[in-house]
Amino acid sequence: MKTIEYFKLQSKNLHKDFKTQKPYYDSSLGGNFFEYTPKFFDVDALVTDFEIDENHFTLMNAQHIIAKLVGFEKWTEILKASPAALELARLLFDNMHKIRNEEWGYYIRDVENDNDITLDDEDKLDIFKTVFAEVDGHQSDGYDYRLAKSNKTSINNQKIKTMENKSKIQITSLPLTGKDHAEFINVANEVFENALQRIEHEHPESVRKLWNPDQYLEEVLKPDMLPIDRDYALSLIEAFVVHKVIDLATLADDEVLEA
Structure with missing residues (x-):
């Protein structure tokens, strides 16, 4: 699947998750709220972190959130990105459990400042592959908004992974x-x-x-x-x-x- 199509799929999945929205009244808080039964993303966490308007969430809004998650300010930047930048964006999405986009941005800025250089998209892609994508043991300090990945991992596999990391x-x-x-x-x-x-x-x-x-x-x-x-x-x-x-x-x- 081409990278653009991959991100379109993620946007559609996020939009589907929002469509599971059901209103409810919380008497303890004295207000109306929404609850979700998502399959792909932690909608509640995204709503909080990205200040999403739950009353008017469209597919275009979903595309904007996906773009943000992989290092772009808006969806149109994805459409204009270089092949290397797109590949890096997909790796950022697939490795969200290892490093969040914000952490990656800090990491790259440190590399550039420490070495007095400016990295191009190819350089950044090479570094990400070498340091993060192809190396186990990294654990992001941020939040992994994906649900599908974690749901596929059994408790036993999680225990094995933890033991491997500790060893x-x-x-x-x-x-x-x-x-x-x-x-x-x-x-x-x-x-x-x-x-x-x-x-x-x-x-x-x-x-x-x-x-x-x-x-x-x-x-x-x-x-x-x-x-x-x-x-x-x-x-x-x-x-x-x-x-x-x-x-x-x-x-x-x-x-x-x-x-």
């Missing part, structure tokens, strides 16, 4: 030593070479001379991040290497010009 290996001290250091260096060197090939730099050997994997590990893994899940830490090594390679390539170009 994950943690890195508790830096700098890395022993087997951890060796593996992280190998991963850093491997992703460096992959990134260098991707940018097709004119002077790759000059870039390689500037590459220092130990220094790169120190730049990515900071003491204030501890303790950190080992798999997550490895994913960060891959996530930020492209920007490191670009920085080194720029330095290499400067050295060539000065020579």
Whole structure:
């Protein structure tokens, strides 16, 4: 299913949930309210968080809410978005339990500010895939408004998942030593070479001379991040290497010009 059609389906599902609306009178609060029997979304939570007008909720309103959930201000922005931005939006929706759109926005701003760069849609998509979509163990501090996903998960599966998360290996001290250091260096060197090939730099050997994997590990893994899940830490090594390679390539170009 194409991404646009996928979001149209989610909008229709949300609209269907609102159509289950039934009015009731709450004597303790002394007012009229609505109750719902939704199948796809937690309507009550959406009404509260997005200040939805329950008396006039249309399919267009549903499209607006879905757009908000995946990082757009309005539905028309989805229709004009790049393929990479659309793919990222779908991943944000499908991984709402791992990270909410607002959290993702803060995460990207920190990456851009810390590295003094501006990420394009392709960069953001690559980072999301590497750090969140393909890595288990993340848990959003926000609310997952979807019901369908959680309803499909049995209590036993939830218990197993919890046990798996608790058993994950943690890195508790830096700098890395022993087997951890060796593996992280190998991963850093491997992703460096992959990134260098991707940018097709004119002077790759000059870039390689500037590459220092130990220094790169120190730049990515900071003491204030501890303790950190080992798999997550490895994913960060891959996530930020492209920007490191670009920085080194720029330095290499400067050295060539000065020579």
